[in-house]
Amino acid sequence: xxESFEPIGPLxxxxxxxxxxxxxxxxxxxxxxxxxxVGTGLAGAxxxxxxGEAGYKVSSFCFQDSPRRxxxxxxxxGINATKNYQNDGDSVWRLFYDTIKGGDxxxxxxxxxxxxELSNNIIDQAxxxxxxxxxxxxxxxxxxxxxxTQVSRTFYARGQTGQQLLLGAYSAMSRQVxxxxxxxxxxxxxxxxxxxxxxxxGIVVRDLxxxxxxxxxxxxxxxxxxxxxxxxxxxxxxxxxxxxxxWRAYKQGAxxxxxxxxxxxxxxxxxxxxxxxxxxxxxxxxRNDGRIWAPKHIKDCEKNPxxxxxxxxxxxxxxxxxxxxxxVPRDVASRAVKHICDEGRGVGVKIHGKRLGIYLDFNKVIxxxxxxxxxxxxGNLFEMYERITNEDPYAVPMKIYPAPxxxxxxxxxxxxxxxxxxxxxxxxxANFSDHGANRLGASALMQGLADGYFILPQTIANYLARxxxxxxxxxxxxxxxxxxxxxxxxxQLMHAPQAQFSPEYFHxxxxxxxxxxxxxxxxxxxxxxxxxxxSVLKEEFWQKIKVTGVDQDLNQTLERAGRxxxxxxxxxxxxxxxxxxEESCGAHARVEHLSExxxxxxxxxxxxxxxxxxxxxxxxxxxxEHLNFEFIKPTVRNYK
Amino acid sequence: MxxxxxxxxxxxxxxxxxxxxxxxxxxxADTSFLEMLDYLNEQLITQGEDAIVFDYDCREGICGACSLxxxxxxxxxxxxxxxxxxxxxxxxxxxxxxxxxxRANSFPVIKDLTVDRSAFDSIIQSGGYISLHTGSAPEANxxxxxxxxxxxxxxxxxxxxxxxxxVVCPNASATLFVAAKVSHLALLPQGDIESKDRAKRMIGKxxxxxxxxxxxxxxxxxxxxxxxxxxNITRMNKILG
Ligand SMILES: Cc1cc2nc3c(=O)[nH]c(=O)nc-3n(C[C@H](O)[C@H](O)[C@H](O)COP(=O)(O)OP(=O)(O)OC[C@H]3O[C@@H](n4cnc5c(N)ncnc54)[C@H](O)[C@@H]3O)c2cc1C
Ligand code: SF4
Ligand code: FES
Numbered sequence: 001x002x003e004s005f006e007p008i009g010p011l012x013x014x015x016x017x018x019x020x021x022x023x024x025x026x027x028x029x030x031x032x033x034x035x036x037x038v039g040t041g042l043a044g045a046x047x048x049x050x051x052g053e054a055g056y057k058v059s060s061f062c063f064q065d066s067p068r069r070x071x072x073x074x075x076x077x078g079i080n081a082t083k084n085y086q087n088d089g090d091s092v093w094r095l096f097y098d099t100i101k102g103g104d105x106x107x108x109x110x111x112x113x114x115x116x117e118l119s120n121n122i123i124d125q126a127x128x129x130x131x132x133x134x135x136x137x138x139x140x141x142x143x144x145x146x147x148x149t150q151v152s153r154t155f156y157a158r159g160q161t162g163q164q165l166l167l168g169a170y171s172a173m174s175r176q177v178x179x180x181x182x183x184x185x186x187x188x189x190x191x192x193x194x195x196x197x198x199x200x201x202g203i204v205v206r207d208l209x210x211x212x213x214x215x216x217x218x219x220x221x222x223x224x225x226x227x228x229x230x231x232x233x234x235x236x237x238x239x240x241x242x243x244x245x246x247w248r249a250y251k252q253g254a255x256x257x258x259x260x261x262x263x264x265x266x267x268x269x270x271x272x273x274x275x276x277x278x279x280x281x282x283x284x285x286x287r288n289d290g291r292i293w294a295p296k297h298i299k300d301c302e303k304n305p306x307x308x309x310x311x312x313x314x315x316x317x318x319x320x321x322x323x324x325x326x327x328v329p330r331d332v333a334s335r336a337v338k339h340i341c342d343e344g345r346g347v348g349v350k351i352h353g354k355r356l357g358i359y360l361d362f363n364k365v366i367x368x369x370x371x372x373x374x375x376x377x378x379g380n381l382f383e384m385y386e387r388i389t390n391e392d393p394y395a396v397p398m399k400i401y402p403a404p405x406x407x408x409x410x411x412x413x414x415x416x417x418x419x420x421x422x423x424x425x426x427x428x429x430a431n432f433s434d435h436g437a438n439r440l441g442a443s444a445l446m447q448g449l450a451d452g453y454f455i456l457p458q459t460i461a462n463y464l465a466r467x468x469x470x471x472x473x474x475x476x477x478x479x480x481x482x483x484x485x486x487x488x489x490x491x492q493l494m495h496a497p498q499a500q501f502s503p504e505y506f507h508x509x510x511x512x513x514x515x516x517x518x519x520x521x522x523x524x525x526x527x528x529x530x531x532x533x534x535s536v537l538k539e540e541f542w543q544k545i546k547v548t549g550v551d552q553d554l555n556q557t558l559e560r561a562g563r564x565x566x567x568x569x570x571x572x573x574x575x576x577x578x579x580x581x582e583e584s585c586g587a588h589a590r591v592e593h594l595s596e597x598x599x600x601x602x603x604x605x606x607x608x609x610x611x612x613x614x615x616x617x618x619x620x621x622x623x624x625e626h627l628n629f630e631f632i633k634p635t636v637r638n639y640k
Numbered sequence: 641m642x643x644x645x646x647x648x649x650x651x652x653x654x655x656x657x658x659x660x661x662x663x664x665x666x667x668x669a670d671t672s673f674l675e676m677l678d679y680l681n682e683q684l685i686t687q688g689e690d691a692i693v694f695d696y697d698c699r700e701g702i703c704g705a706c707s708l709x710x711x712x713x714x715x716x717x718x719x720x721x722x723x724x725x726x727x728x729x730x731x732x733x734x735x736x737x738x739x740x741x742x743r744a745n746s747f748p749v750i751k752d753l754t755v756d757r758s759a760f761d762s763i764i765q766s767g768g769y770i771s772l773h774t775g776s777a778p779e780a781n782x783x784x785x786x787x788x789x790x791x792x793x794x795x796x797x798x799x800x801x802x803x804x805x806x807v808v809c810p811n812a813s814a815t816l817f818v819a820a821k822v823s824h825l826a827l828l829p830q831g832d833i834e835s836k837d838r839a840k841r842m843i844g845k846x847x848x849x850x851x852x853x854x855x856x857x858x859x860x861x862x863x864x865x866x867x868x869x870x871x872n873i874t875r876m877n878k879i880l881g
Contacts, residue, residue, distance in 0.1 A: 046774075053774040065695065066761050068801055069703040085781065121777070128777035130770050130824065130831045132794040139784035157794060163702055164797060171769035178765040186758065209750055238697040273668050275675045278699050384701070387725050390670075453775065502685040504678070549690035553652075554751045557681075557691050 002255075002612055002625040005415045006110040011096075011631050015114040018415070022458055023465035030055035033464045034218040036203055037061070038190045038245055041070030042162070042445060043428025044224030045169035046452030048184075052176025054457060056464075059216055060173075061188045061205060063240055063559075068170045071226055071238040072448065075162025076283035076381065077146060078154035079126075079445040081119035086143050090151040092116045097632060098149050099443060102329055103408075103436020104586035104602060105634040106258070106610065108627060110415060112434045115443075118450040123155055125453055129168040133157050145327070146284060146441040154442045159283055159380045165445055169452070189559065191489075192248045193221065193424065194482040196472055200252075200424035202479065204486045208559065211552040213486060215479050219469045220423040220460060223249060224452065227407040227429035229262060231567045231574065232519070233511025235404035236268055236281040242563040243570050246411050246430050254419040255612035255623060257412035257432035259570065260578035263439055263587045264520050265405035266333035269388055269398075270348050270357040279403040280388055282360070283381055284441040287326045289365040289374070290398070292317050292333075294345045294358045301347050305359055305397050316340055324639040331438045331587040331600075332639055334402035338520050339598055341401070348399045361397035402520060406444060408435045408587070409577075412612040412625070416459035417451060420612075423467070425460060427451035432610060437586025490551050492542065493561045499546035503560040506541050507567065510534065514571050518578050523591040527579040534571045541568055573613060576620055583607045604634055641667045641728055641735075645680065647692055648740045653748050659738070669729035673716070674699060674706065676728060677739075694753040699724040701865065704800030708753055709740040714804035714863050722802065722865040742803055744812040746850040757803050759849040760817065766845035767838040768821045770831045789827045796824035798866040805860035805868075811852030815873055816860040818842045823872040826879055835879045843880070 007014040007021070025033065034057040037044050045067050048060045062070060084090040095116035100107060127133065127141070133155050134142040146154040157164040176182040187208040194202035194215060202217035228243035229235040250256045267282045293313045295301050300308050316336060318325045328336075337358050340346065348357030366374050371394065375382070382393045389399070410433060411419045411426040418425050428448035435443065472479065517523075517530035541564070549555045584593040584600035585607070593601045609624040642665045650657025664680050671679070674696055681691040697705040706723040710716040711734065716726045731737065739753065747755040785793075799820035806814050822839045825831030847853070854873060861870045 049774040064697055064703070064705060065757060066801065068761075068764075069697055069705050071698070071703075073703045074698045074700055083780070123780045124777040125774070127780040127783055128770065128772050128830055130793070130797075130828050132790055132797050132824070132828070135785055135787045135790045137787050139786055139790075140781055157797075160702065160798065163800075164794075167797065171764065172772075172774045174761070174765040175769045175771065176774075177761075178767075184761075186761070238703065239699060240697045272670045275668065275671045275679050277672070277675050277678055280700055387701075387721070388727075390727075390729065457775070502682055504682060546685060548685050548688055554693055554754065555690075556693055557685060 002412070002623050003414065004108065004625060006108070007415070011109065011113050014110050015117060019458060022462035025461050025465045027055055031057055033057065034059065035460060036216055036218040036221045037224060038203060038222065039070070039224035039226060039428070039430065040067035040173065040184070041072035041224060041226055041428060042166055042169055042448035043452040045070070045166065045173045046449050047222060047224060047427060047456050048182045049169060049172035049176055050453055050457040051460070052173070052179065052181035055181065058176070058182040059218065060182055060184045061190055062186055063189045063208060065186050067173060067184065067186070068167060070166060071241050072166045072445070073163045074238060075445055076159040076281065077285045078144065078156035078161045078442040079122065079165065080146070080153050080442040081123045081155060081446065082116060082153060083120055083123060085141060086152045088151045090153050094151065095119060095153065099434065099440060100436070100632050101637060102440040103438055104600065104637055105436065105604070105608070105629065106585055106627065107434050107436030108610070109629060109631055114455070115434050115447055115450050118454050119446050121454060122446060122449045126165055126168050129172060131157065131164045131168040144285060145288060149440065156285070159285070159378070162445060165449065169449070190245050190248070191486045191562065192482050193252045194479055195252055195421070196476060196478045199422045201472060204482050209554050211550070211555060213483060215474050215483055217472055217479065219464055220425065222425040222427060222456060222460070223411065223430050224427045225430045227410070228567070228570060229404040229407055231510070231570055232404040232514050233507050234271065234276065234279050236265060236279055239278060242566065244563050244566045246426065247566040247570055249411060249419065249421070249424060251615050252421065253615065254421045254424055255412040255614050256409070256573065257610050257612045258409040258577065259574045259613065260518060260581065260588055261408035261437050261586065262404060262574070263330055263406040263408060264334045264402045265330055266337055266402050267360060267400045268403035268405070269385065270401035271351060272349060280384070281403070281405060282385060282398065282400060284330070286360060286378060286381060289377070290326065290360040290362050291315055291364060292326055292358060292360055294340045294347065298344045301345060301355060305347070321639045328639045329438060329440060334520055335589060335598055337402055356401045357399040358401070359397040360400050362393060363397070366394065404519070406439055408433060408437065408439055412610065416462065417456055418459065418463065423463065425456060427456050437588050489562070490558070493545060493558060493565070494547050494551050496543055496545045498544050500544040501546055503545065503557060503564045506537065506545065507564045509537055510564070510568055510571050513537070514574065518574050521589045521591050522578045524579065527575045530575045531572055534568060534575065538568045538572070541565060573620055577611055577613065580611060580622065581607055600637070608634070641669060643667065643676070643731070644736045646736070646738045647753070649692065649752050650749055652751055657749070667728050669727070671728050672699070672724065673710070673726040673728065674724050692753065693751045696724055701725045702800060704802040707742045707755065707802060707804070709742065709807065711738050714742065714807045715802070715865055719862070720865055720867055722800070742807045744803070744806045746812065746814070747803060747806065759851070760801050760803065760814070762849055763814065763818060763842055763845045764821065767841035770825060771834060783830055785828060793824050793827035796820045796827070796868060796872050799868050800866055802865060804863045804865065806851065808859040808863045809852070810857055811855060813854045814846050814851040815854035816864065816868055816870070818846050819872040819876040820868045822876045822879065826875065836881070839876055839879050
């Protein structure tokens, strides 16, 4: 049985009561404790800032050349909070409800409620730091609405909300670096977790400039290392995003929850060619005003959209989901788009015989509110689109198609955000989070910051206060063993017996298999075949991976090879998890369990649990965290 | 499309570097500049050679990692664009391309096209923040901010910390980068209180890190991919009084 340590009692009091029950570390004792934070995106940077402020000694690590470049910087659309500034009926309860429902009843009630409660503090914190959120002429904060909700609760800073929030957290963290509380290491990659006895006590790090390996020890370790959508090769994530830190932890015994819950975002720029290295997201906020359509008739698909008459256009989301229309949640929208393209009604360039695109049209809103208003709202997004595609979205509708975007799965954590390993915590996208089987827009930034500013600092203090820590140093057997095993692995990557293919080659092959079998729709036979295929790929990888250059140097090929090796193993687990879950829920659509209209058919009787996988040498063992819905009755998710 | 690339290769800071010429053929016009380099690197790996090192991450023009000087221009000739947002269709008429790393005293070369920009982090650490106790903050709407000021603050805060402004400056000054942060915070009531002290500390740190000072060449504004305006420098100078 997995113990989540959820407090009992009324939902509104759980976190308050828990806070009171958590042990504290007295101020004069805090600098005797050292905490390692791996990853300094929103979750990690906000945690470093808060722990430093409280007086702990913090060592932080990121693989980019500065914390300010973490992938969080790319978030465009916004961050939710239940301020109810618009007086449109919002409340903590409503955000809680929306998130549980949006996640298709596969998240933990108590954690989600806490997230909704903390959302308001995040906005306060960010504004006090100088985050320039959008404002009204009165000087008050502005809001907009976002997919999957009927209230306007999203705070935003043009199309660069993640950037501004990250720069806020980074500045607060920088203040602690200046104060000597946080020691930060950039261009440093964690390659393994160090367990001493049954406690997580440190990490093995490769200095990406010199290639030197070193060990770092502390009283506990926190992983805020982001998501793994890059397993699919092409995704909206930054190129460096990877699964290595959490995958290493998994192999040391931390359970990995719901690995197959990956979100495919409906509005991305369609792929155009073979050399493509990543896909670009067009913010969900565009769906507030853009109308999605495809030609009614296949014969029109090659036409200039301007020449397709109004009556020959199928505004299919408006048709299928009149209540939410273009604002249905991501999973619902993505599946609908795929469905249309599978019917042959896609637009744009043909890749492997299919046109993978549909229109997102702004003609109506430009007529309604005028060009300049539209420009103010979406100017930078339109510019970005034009830069990439060479087409002007003010004049021609955008073309969009779904792409992998976010991983709801991640390390399993209890209510304290601690993994199944003592002393190993996980925050932000790296944990299996509060989004269940599908994440609503503008809620990842919220979760990362709730974890970093408000939850982890308290639960880590509790852990530090309640445990004693033996002195250990670099000569400890288990520390040396961890270092040796990393050395061994690097050696294997550098000197494969029949070195022939680059990391990109293997990554692209993996991506193809995963996208087909474990992407927008999943089916038994295909998943079974994918597991075989990826296992073969894994064998081949270790025989034929080719890394040029040397390891004692800045070597991006080696960095990539290590990450791809982990993605391959994760790919197998993703397929296993998808295979195990004989139901459709949220983003996980099993072809065998879809209604005739293509809706997800959940099986609450058998699958109302989070699937937490344990690594046992080459086997995966399933543990279940049963989800109890005390406060919200699971219903069929209906956006009609 | 076919290109002749002259790429700066340098093993490390202590080794001398030089241009090495490569040929890449059959590049699609919609390929990005960095994707072209990926493609070249794939060929180099196949041939058993060390791949060319260059910085990137988001490839969407927002993280500030990418940093190439192309035919003499930081981030290439196209205005308001980062290196990762360049597409080969823009190089129809330039089939010969010279690719170099950021060059400035305070940005030492690490390898090939990669440089060390940690001096920027040090500048932010010296004062690029509001000295607030993380974890406690007043209700957000208690701080009212005039929309115009807020928009201006955003424009300054849009700086991605890429360093192009330093690279193009004859004095290798980081004044635009510093002024962007000073301005962003000074325009907001909650940040204005510490303005003068902040500006002094950050400018002091900038000098300690070996950046030059501003003598109004104004090249920085032109190459800035985020259109950070020179007005920020004027504003900072006023604050410094
Ligand atoms: C294009 C895009 C737009 C988005 N827009 C929104 C939005 O509008 N609203 C919203 O709520 N969410 C949005 N999201 C999701 C959201 O941005 C992310 O989920 C969130 O920012 C993740 O934050 P994080 O702190 O968990 O991880 P990240 O920001 O990814 O940070 C990960 C950190 O871990 C470090 N790291 C990773 N592995 C290692 C290792 N092995 N060793 C050392 N360091 C390591 C990295 O260097 C980095 O510092 C968007 C996502 C994408 C892709
Ligand atoms: S001011 Fe412009 S050029 Fe200078 S670092 Fe910032 S974004 Fe780059
Ligand atoms: S790679 Fe992020 S700005 Fe260019």
